[in-house]
Amino acid sequence: MTEQIIELIEKYNKIIIHRHERPDPDAYGSQAGLGEIIRQSFPDKKVLLAGEEEMSLNYLARLDDFSDKEYDGALVIVCDTANEERISDQRYSLGEVVVKIDHHPNREPYGDYMWVDPSASSTSEMIYELYVAGKERGFQLNREAARLLYAGIVGDTGRFLFPSSTNRTFEAARELVKYDFDRASLYDSMYQVPLKIARLKGHLLQQMEPRTSGAAVFRLSKSLLAEYGVTSEETHSFVGIAGDIQEVIAWVFFIEEDDVIRVRLRSKGPVINELASRYNGGGHPMASGAKVYTWNEADLLVKELDRVCEDYLAYSNIEQ
Numbered sequence: 551m552t553e554q555i556i557e558l559i560e561k562y563n564k565i566i567i568h569r570h571e572r573p574d575p576d577a578y579g580s581q582a583g584l585g586e587i588i589r590q591s592f593p594d595k596k597v598l599l600a601g602e603e604e605m606s607l608n609y610l611a612r613l614d615d616f617s618d619k620e621y622d623g624a625l626v627i628v629c630d631t632a633n634e635e636r637i638s639d640q641r642y643s644l645g646e647v648v649v650k651i652d653h654h655p656n657r658e659p660y661g662d663y664m665w666v667d668p669s670a671s672s673t674s675e676m677i678y679e680l681y682v683a684g685k686e687r688g689f690q691l692n693r694e695a696a697r698l699l700y701a702g703i704v705g706d707t708g709r710f711l712f713p714s715s716t717n718r719t720f721e722a723a724r725e726l727v728k729y730d731f732d733r734a735s736l737y738d739s740m741y742q743v744p745l746k747i748a749r750l751k752g753h754l755l756q757q758m759e760p761r762t763s764g765a766a767v768f769r770l771s772k773s774l775l776a777e778y779g780v781t782s783e784e785t786h787s788f789v790g791i792a793g794d795i796q797e798v799i800a801w802v803f804f805i806e807e808d809d810v811i812r813v814r815l816r817s818k819g820p821v822i823n824e825l826a827s828r829y830n831g832g833g834h835p836m837a838s839g840a841k842v843y844t845w846n847e848a849d850l851l852v853k854e855l856d857r858v859c860e861d862y863l864a865y866s867n868i869e870q
């Protein structure tokens with residue numbers, strides 16, 4: 551598949567690269583990293599980065615603002631996006647040819663060409679491999695591309711912690727760090743948090759009541775968020791808060807907004823996406839989102855989460 555994608559990149563003079571909504575470092579890293587590789591390798595080609603900018607990721611790259619007519623005769627490449635609905639900037643379909651490059655399970659195929667590899671840690675890792683495959687044909691990597699792809703890999707592997715990190719991942723990282731970019735400042739941009747967030751996290755952990763089921767509950771009411779000066783969007787950066795607590799096997803965040811209480815579910819074993827789907831949501835087996843509308847409804851969800859955790863524990867006891 552990489553062969554065909556390389557040929558398409560060689561053939562088209564205008565290439566527009568997209569990624570998913572609510573981007574993360576891998577979305578930006580793969581999108582802008584690929585853009586940088588193409589610009590470096592083919593200076594005469596026009597490369598545009600599409601999608602809504604996410605201010606908190608400005609340190610990685612800035613995106614382009616352009617009119618619909620740029621899509622005439624363009625090659626469109628969509629990075630890191632499992633389904634069409636999530637593509638940031640729906641004009642992607644205006645291109646002449648659409649290519650999907652992704653590492654999520656291919657449940658909703660789209661595009662004229664697809665390169666999907668769920669065994670890759672990140673789409674950035676795949677873009678690195680695309681560069682390797684194209685090297686003999688003139689593909690070049692520069693320092694900026696290396697920085698972007700490295701950021702994507704670090705982001706999606708939880709700093710090489712998740713089991714998705716394989717020898718391919720370390721091979722890519724090993725090559726990328728040969729380029730002289732500032733890793734320390736990249737890590738600062740990715741992981742430093744303002745004091746108000748650190749304080750709110752401290753508060754949440756202090757208040758957390760361990761439940762016998764192994765579930766944990768974090769209630770972020772509007773007044774609590776206001777007290778710490780933290781917005782609902784900012785809470786996304788610390789949903790993983792209970793991941794390394796021994797007594798917790800699954801947890802839920804309730805984030806109160808004006809007309810909804812947003813629910814974020816995370817798990818270290820029990821499958822929680824079926825529960826999420828019963829509350830206007832869904833997602834991955836270990837990471838899902840949902841919505842409730844009252845704190846009573848939130849309590850019902852907690853009861854169901856307890857049951858999911860208890861069933862999981864009972865089952866794993868039998869297994870042993």
Ligand SMILES: [Mn+2]
Nearest residue numbers: 576630673706
């Ligand atoms: Mn990704």
